[in-house]
């Protein structure tokens with residue numbers, strides 16, 4: 393069997409290839425890492441829907457090892473509604489179907505974050521300043537009702553005379569409202585709802601604050617986002 397010289401990889405890829413070689417040497421073969429034993433199969437308890445953002449890797453932030461989290465990542469960590477016609481969002485639907493139906497996860501976490509570029513583009517669209525076409529706009533249209541929901545939430549908390557451009561200063565409200573919107577969509581999948589009603593599955597919204605490293609999570613009863621603290 394031939395081999396590729398690692399030196400063929402330059403620029404941003406050089407460090408990544410170096411990392412993969414070091415991982416095999418120092419982790420994979422060390423006996424400490426579970427990965428070789430997991431080659432026979434996975435049985436993760438958690439499915440996470442995270443953002444594609446390079447800064448926010450759910451497994452890294454949560455200290456999860458191999459085999460612990462089945463992860464879907466997309467722009468703005470969206471869950472499309474259940475739509476038998478398929479189309480936009482089918483990769484997320486397929487991952488949900490596999491995670492819930494085949495792997496039998498016990499928890500689904502929609503993992504959003506602060507300073508989300510996808511959510512900012514959502515606000516751009518609400519302000520009429522987003523590009524007219526493109527795949528990004530088409531994808532984010534899944535959550536097109538979220539900016540109005542965030543404005544309604546701000547109005548209910550006493551903020552008055554708000555227009556869509558006020559959302560740039562309140563992006564965290566939109567980010568968290570978008571997570572709740574994805575959870576609503578999740579509950580629209582009959583086989584997700586069945587598992588929740590059977591007590592075999594729970595869905596959660598998590599939001600990571602890039603400014604201070606704090607994790608926020610939805611309260612199991614009220615659904616409100618609160619920072620998570622050590623007991």
Ligand SMILES: [Zn+2]
Nearest residue numbers: 443445508509
């Ligand atoms: Zn994001």
